[in-house]
Amino acid sequence: MQCIPVRLNRSSYDILVGTGVSDDLEKHLSRAGLCEPFLVISQPRILKAVGKSLKKRFPVVSIPDGERAKSLTTVSRLLDRMVQLKLTRQSTVIAFGGGVVGDVAGFVASIYMRGIAVVQIPTTLLAQVDSSIGGKTGVNHRVAKNLIGTFYQPRLVLSDPLILQMLPEREYASGLYEALKYGVIGDPALFEEFERNTSMLKKRDPEAVERLVARCAAIKAEVVMSDEKESDLRRILNFGHTVGHALEAAALYRRIKHGEAVGYGMVAAARIGRALEKINDWDVHRIENAISSIGRLPALDGVSSKDVLGAIQHDKKVRNGAIHFVLPRTIGSVEITAEVPFEIVREVVKGILNDGKRLFGPG
Ligand SMILES: NC(=O)c1ccc[n+]([C@@H]2O[C@H](COP(=O)([O-])OP(=O)(O)OC[C@H]3O[C@@H](n4cnc5c(N)ncnc54)[C@H](O)[C@@H]3O)[C@@H](O)[C@H]2O)c1
Ligand SMILES: [Zn+2]
Incomplete structure (x- = not known):
């Protein structure tokens, strides 16, 4: 214990x-x-x-x-x-x-x-x-x-x-996406555990799960301790959530589970980071690979880019005008920025929705 x-x-x-x-x-x-x-x-x-x-x-x-x-x-x-x-x-x-x-x-x-x-x-x-x-x-x-x-x-x-x-399979996988998030925001070793050991995690091997949960809980606890009321540092926990929340809203909170939306959202954040030259191609590739190794994300057909972008804009209004993106720089380090041209967000969201039909969705 x-x-x-x-x-x-x-x-x-x-x-x-x-x-x-x-x-x-x-x-x-x-x-x-x-x-x-x-x-x-x-x-x-x-x-x-x-x-x-x-x-x-x-x-x-x-x-x-x-x-x-x-x-x-x-x-x-x-x-x-x-x-x-x-x-x-x-x-x-x-x-x-x-x-x-x-x-x-x-x-x-x-x-x-x-x-x-x-x-x-x-x-x-x-x-x-x-x-x-x-x-x-x-x-x-x-x-x-x-x-x-x-x-x-x-x-x-x-x-x-x-x-x-x-726990039903999809619910479990949904948690794995959220867990992978901690690797990208602050723990390269945790991320590598996903790359090396996905099969043990997917099999729900109790020791592997215990290690994973303890590590994620420790990271979340550390962030919460330094920023209890979510002013700044705690925002790094929102990696993958800007686009993720918008996808959930556009799908009316029905077809996509929260963790799955975060899976897509992390792909989006990595691609936005690449478009802004904050992260290299190889690390983007590793992030996308780790996400798809967890399992197939649900298809996104029927989710319109207009609704997703509208939900991101709505978030912007709610948060006083700035959309904050948590963007990866390398595996284990992220930065928060409000300086993302909306054109890039639009392109990336469109790309995700297309991939959602071809790459991640059921074959
Ligand atoms: N407070 C926070 O910081 C925070 C952070 C992230 C998400 N959330 C909230 O969490 C909610 C999503 O939570 P969730 O993903 O755990 O979903 P959930 O609570 O709806 O549970 C998912 C499903 O799994 C079933 N289930 C739960 N445990 C089970 C078990 N051991 N065996 C079999 N079935 C089981 C439940 O009956 C349910 O149908 C959202 O409302 C979200 O807003 C809160
Ligand atoms: Zn979440």
């Missing part, structure tokens, strides 16, 4: 990564100074796949499956249940699920009685390497994703590679 400490100004917590770590949940809760009453928040599919023993040990509330659960309606229902169950300020919410559960459960914990403890037990690879760490919580508004939320740190994060064994 590996322990990654997250030390922040007003809170500190540990991320424990290890095979079987979630079996010892009670022990870890008590070591973190958390005691009853607990309430587990999860989703039916997750409880069925990996939550049977948890259901016997703790009171459990389910929210609907999928992104649509990230709504104020869910929040309101959960708050009703928490009042009904007489949760106190000493209570602890246990978020048992992927990013959806983590975001919603973290949000309700942050507002119930002005904030009660929350523990994250991420059950998707994406949540283990990303969303369970850093304290961003929230739900969607009909006009934009994640519009309503808080920064609220968990008291403990438990990441168990074994929990990922039942």
